[in-house]
Amino acid sequence: MWVWFHKLGSPRYFWGFSQKLMPWLIMACCLAFLIGLPWALVFSPADYQQGETVRIMYIHVPAAMMSMMIYVVMASAGAVNLIWRIKLAELVAAASAPIGASFTLLALITGSLWGKPMWGTWWAWDARLTSELILLFLYLGFIALYNAIEDRRSAGRAAAILALVGVVNIPIIHYSVEWWFTLHQGPTTQGMRVGGSIDPSMRYPLFTMMIAFNLFYVMTLIKRTRTLVLQQERNSGWVREMVGSR
């Protein structure tokens, strides 16, 4: 297992491996959305309380969960880069940042569109919303820092440190609804369990959309990382050979 991990750290091996994996990822991702979207929009019931606005949940919840998960991946990859100096880890972190920022923005926008009809306001400075907004700033800060520093190795390390410092925000976002009084309702993740607060007729389409968003992340992460690998390795023998033979 570790041997394979080590192999994966080699840009050349990663290129070959990702080349084979991509078509499957694209297919799986499309399939998940093809099933999830109609299920979310048509083949699931309206909520007894929130009516048709519950369909926003099928985007908002997966987006929010991805925004947090991607940050953890980004910080972990940064840590791997800091500790083991694996260059590919730095690229994975850099590639994750814009995707994570996109999902955070999506969570905030869809949350706002959900909040206005249900709560009666587009925004509230409650603990969860505020910490999610801070997450967006952290992502943007990471991207800015990584691009601002000339030396690539220093840039990767500085950005990794920023990501690690900000990781404390993730449990804050998650537990905010339990620790403080918030306008935002309690955790949805518990509701997703069997016997939880989400009815099965809604739990399954939500789960499908979560899978779809996860596959989307992995797919676009690999795509972006491949581009970064090409940029980094453009003068290496294997890249020249590969491009020349196209």
Added chain:
Amino acid sequence: MNWAEFFHMGGYALYVWPVYIVTAVILIANVVIPFRAERRILRDIARNLRRESRDVK
């Protein structure tokens, strides 16, 4: 299926549909941008390779 009802979203159309539209925009952007970027850099590298082989001659 009643299309009118579907688009009306129980009166919440103004909130539900923008959610899905924004989602489509953000997801599509996150597909188009990296796919184009990879193609661009491959083209770049190929062009440089050709230029190099010409200079050598």
Added chain:
Amino acid sequence: MRPKRKRRLYLVALLLVGVGGAAALALTAFEQNLRYFITPTEIVDGKAPKDRAFRTGGLVKPGTVKRAEDGVTVGFTVTDNVNDTRIAYKGILPDLFREGQGIVANGRMRADGVFVANEVLAKHDENYMPPEVAQSLKQAGAMPEHEMGRKQGNKL
């Protein structure tokens, strides 16, 4: 300064301002929430600020919603299942406002003990189910309780 270096300086400065601003935001926003949600019980206990805006809320008590003579002001009572507070509000109520719903109101205490709200928001719970399921739960008396009727304000 060389343009590249200037650009980097700006970017790093932007970064610092961003992170600093975010941190300041967090602290003020959280503090506001921590200090300024006062439950009806705390109001009865005299813990409510008399000269400052704050937030209160609870479940809308059935049978207490009345429209005033001016036709615009709405009066209703909220409870945390221990004590009640009367709220007066001029404005549009959220869609989810109804008897038994949890609401959060922003405003001030009036001398006569009525809370004058400038904003009323609905706080719903994390229960999701189709109407038929809700119907049968309610009939069986098994509908899960709203958290605002269970817990007292801050949980910390």
